[in-house]
């Protein structure tokens with residue numbers, strides 16, 4: 001697999017080794033960010049989302065393991081390739097068991113290094129096959145994104161926090177013809193306001209104190225791919241003006257630069273705030289909103305698409321159960337019921353976090369409501385108990401609903417998925433008060 005336009009981070013204190021790796025990767029077309037200390041890499045970890053990190057295990061300030069742990073706690077941790085000396089192999093093996101991607105012992109051959117790195121990079125086309133949900137509202141969001149993927153217009157994705165706006169943006173990117181090009185994400189609220197401009201547009205050497213070398217911003221690194229601006233409503237007025245120029249004229253300038261540079265990526269902005277209201281009180285530019293909101297995709301909150309809850313529960317359960325040695329065999333019907341009744345103020349993110357914790361701590365064999373909602377009082381958990389018949393009916397109802405969802409309401413296909421005859425399915429649906437479609 002080619003490294004062209006893949007964003008790679010390097011954590012290496014040795015200037016000779018660092019230079020040579022940067023050169024080697026750049027020659028392959030990779031977009032490289034080089035941090036010369038572990039501290040620098042840790043400080044940058046919440047903002048930068050490279051597709052892989054190459055990290056020296058022995059760094060002068062903090063251990064490479066600490067750098068790995070800082071990234072491992074992020075939402076989409078990138079794979080790590082550790083560069084180790086002979087004495088560090090035990091530690092490297094332990095890190096691989098903990099989820100790092102690979103390690104190479106110095107000295108290593110260029111071709112071996114590039115091949116092992118390329119193997120670790122996520123395949124971009126995988127995004128295209130992803131499915132955003134089984135509920136009717138999410139299926140229509142997915143259909144809309146499939147249509148938008150065919151054009152290059154700017155997109156505004158709206159929705160409450162944690163609903164999956166970035167997941168939707170990644171899906172759109174993967175489904176586009178530029179899906180092999182970079183997807184560069186930036187959270188406008190997570191970067192200190194005074195750094196944002198140089199992070200977004202880059203800076204020239206000497207543009208300000210500490211700007212020791214030219215730095216390419218996200219707009220430039222996105223190339224012909226997608227630039228995803230999350231929480232765009234948080235941009236300060238000066239940056240709103242610069243973003244307007246980016247969208248209107250499709251050009252930008254690095255901080256301290258004199259040349260206009262062309263912006264060739266598709267811009268996808270996202271917000272969980274009401275931008276119309278922000279315009280009304282003068283906090284957001286009306287002309288910018290007009291330019292961003294060319295195509296609008298509204299991701300509904302999880303409470304408005306309850307069919308996705310059990311589906312996501314299963315997906316996250318499988319994802320986390322595969323990572324640890326757990327006695328848990330699956331999610332109980334009671335837990336599905338309790339999850340369906342929960343309002344999910346933190347949306348999909350909350351669900352994912354709850355499943356992660358439940359899988360880590362659950363004693364099994366089934367993930368129970370108290371694993372998912374440990375804060376609930378004991379008596380509430382007891383109240384959630386129904387008779388066996390109630391629980392069985394509820395589980396059947398949910399399973400049939402999911403099968404119908406997957407079969408787009410077609411009874412014959414749903415019956416096949418469920419492994420029962422059409423008449424049996426029809427009878428069960430009558431009994432449970434379900435309708436197809």
Ligand SMILES: Nc1ncnc2c1ncn2[C@@H]1O[C@H](COP(=O)(O)OP(=O)(O)OP(=O)(O)O)[C@@H](O)[C@H]1O
Pocket residue numbers: 075131132133159160161162163164165166167168230231270271272348349352
């Ligand atoms: N359809 C989905 N399938 C699988 N995981 C999802 C889905 N939607 C959201 N998630 C997961 O939920 C979490 C939150 O998603 P994401 O970051 O896309 O939400 P967001 O709306 O962009 O949040 P914010 O407003 O806080 O930026 C992530 O861990 C993401 O992987």
